[in-house]
Amino acid sequence: MHVPDGFLDAPTSIATGVVAAGGVALALRGARRELDDRTAPMAGLVATFVFAGQMVNFPVGAGTSGHLLGGALAAVLVGPWTGVLCVSTVLLVQALLMADGGITALGTNVTLLGIAAVGVAWLVFKGLRMVLPDRLGVVAPAAAVAALVSVPVAALVFSLLFAVGGNAPVAFDKVVTAMVAWHLVIGLGEALITGLVVGSVVAVRPDLVHGARSALRARPLEIRQSA
């Protein structure tokens, strides 16, 4: 869902640029609380994995494809603030190096995929974790649901931006219906990938999963020998 230059007019692009800059500035502060010597290398890898995952478009029918956005994946694995920075770094490299997503649209893409998708994913994940039992087994399914929700929400936000500042006179209801419907299907792929990846990391090193911290604390302490 990388917005190219030209879809949105200049005022809207400037506005999303301001939102993106503000969001990234907040994330730079928030991420300090999430990152330590153990999780910082993990977070760099998560950004790398999101870049890689975004390259693999999967077909969703009718000659259309989708790819991982990675907002829920990053938020659950390394925390929401760091997740914003992971996705934003990926978007920056894609825009400058790969010409994937526009340059004037970079603020829009950071707002949609870096801030909206990550933020919604984290809220859904936290909400589910509060309602469900605090167990490790819950982490991956909750991440998958968060991923599923995050994609159509980002599509909805794009539709709203397009209604405000789209450069073509297309009716809002047409755009929003098609955007949300397609991205609900793409969200299923997002949920599958996110659930599998988060589930794998939880199985191998749950202590490196930000969203699993409380479940780990709930378990009795065990003494481990440091190798």
Place this chain on the structure above:
Amino acid sequence: MSSSRVSRRTFLVASLVLALLVAGVASYYASSHPDGLEHVAQQTGFLDTAEDSPASKSPMAGYTTRGVEDERLSGGVAGVVGALVVLVLAGGLFRVLRRRQPEGDT
């Protein structure tokens, strides 16, 4: 369980190899159909408002490597280079932002 635990280093190296394989190899098999936004733009009639990015002259624009004829290699190199650039940028940023633990505990 603790004895079979994968070391953090092994985990990180394995994850990096996996990410590079996805970016460098699996990406070749990605669907080339338009993505959701592009499809909707086409269907509802605003795709022609898209403009070429100023970065479209980048040597790796469109996830291809300029000058590399072989399609698989061209995309693979672009994917691996892009992934490594993200690793350096994000890894460097997070290294600067992290709280340091003087005890040296890993």
